[in-house]
Amino acid sequence: xxxxxxxxxxxxxxxxxxxxxxxxxxxxxxxxxxxxxxxxxxxxxxxxxxxxxxxxxxxxxxxxxxxxxxxxxxxxxxxxxxxxxxxxxxxxxxxxxxxxxxxxxxxxxxxxxxxxxxxxxxxxxxxxxxxxxxxxxxxxxxxxxxxxxxxxxxxxxxxxxxxxxxxxxxxxxxxxxxxxxxxxxxxxxxxxxxxxxxxxxxxxxxxxxxxxxxxxxxxxxxxxxxx
Numbered sequence: 169x170x171x172x173x174x175x176x177x178x179x180x181x182x183x184x185x186x187x188x189x190x191x192x193x194x195x196x197x198x199x200x201x202x203x204x205x206x207x208x209x210x211x212x213x214x215x216x217x218x219x220x221x222x223x224x225x226x227x228x229x230x231x232x233x234x235x236x237x238x239x240x241x242x243x244x245x246x247x248x249x250x251x252x253x254x255x256x257x258x259x260x261x262x263x264x265x266x267x268x269x270x271x272x273x274x275x276x277x278x279x280x281x282x283x284x285x286x287x288x289x290x291x292x293x294x295x296x297x298x299x300x301x302x303x304x305x306x307x308x309x310x311x312x313x314x315x316x317x318x319x320x321x322x323x324x325x326x327x328x329x330x331x332x333x334x335x336x337x338x339x340x341x342x343x344x345x346x347x348x349x350x351x352x353x354x355x356x357x358x359x360x361x362x363x364x365x366x367x368x369x370x371x372x373x374x375x376x377x378x379x380x381x382x383x384x385x386x387x388x389x390x391x392x393x394x395x
Contacts, residue, residue: 170195170215171194171196171212171215172194172197172214172215172217172218173196173197173198173199173208173214173216173217174189174197174198174199175198175204175217175218175219175220175223176200176218177200177220177223177224179200181246181269185218186198188273188277192277201223201224201225202225202230202231203225203226205217206226206231206234209238209239215241215242215284216244216284217241217243218246219232219243220245220246221245221247221249221254222248229257229258232262232263233261233262240287241287242264242284242286243262243264244264244266244267244280244283245263245265245266246276247268248268248269250268255360256360256364259361259365260368264283264286278352278354279352282351282354282355286350286351299337301337301377301391301392301394302377302395303316303377304377306331311331313327315374320372320373321372322369322372325365326365326372328350329346329350329362329369330369332349332350333346334391336390336391337391337393338390338392339390340384340387340389341389342388343356343388345388346388347359347361366383379395380392380395
């Protein structure tokens, strides 16, 4: 049973999501504004946040940025806008997925289940062991990354993506393979997710170790075992 916070200024959207989630055993709380969402999360962090972007007052992007500064709770953006730049901004702010309105209920629920699987360690166990490349250590068991002894703060999704590359060092993984393994098979066509998340991973690893991740144009990505 999950506790879900639904944030949307449209009461009809909140009711639709709430009814469908409560039928499946979720506890659902509502917020009509970004301010209400932040206040609710301050009182108790939910298991999942469903977040609209365009709201009066604090918008969804700023709410997502605030959430990521406080917590790693999964965030699904539910937006009426399908512009790529807005989607990029939302994912870059830390959203785990982006669903456009109007949405098909079953598709939304499938995406929600995929997000929650990634958020549940038991459902996404990685092989034991460590991958070491120079001063970079990817600890698959502890789900942590170190560069030069410094602990690199990656989100769950970022780590899952780097872990897949690490378990297949010097091997090209296609866009579809990475998307299916990290996000789920229904994400095979969402290649922009890889561009955004791998860009963030490269930035966090730094210029030296970030360059170990190679983009194989039109095919996929690989992690080199040496410089």
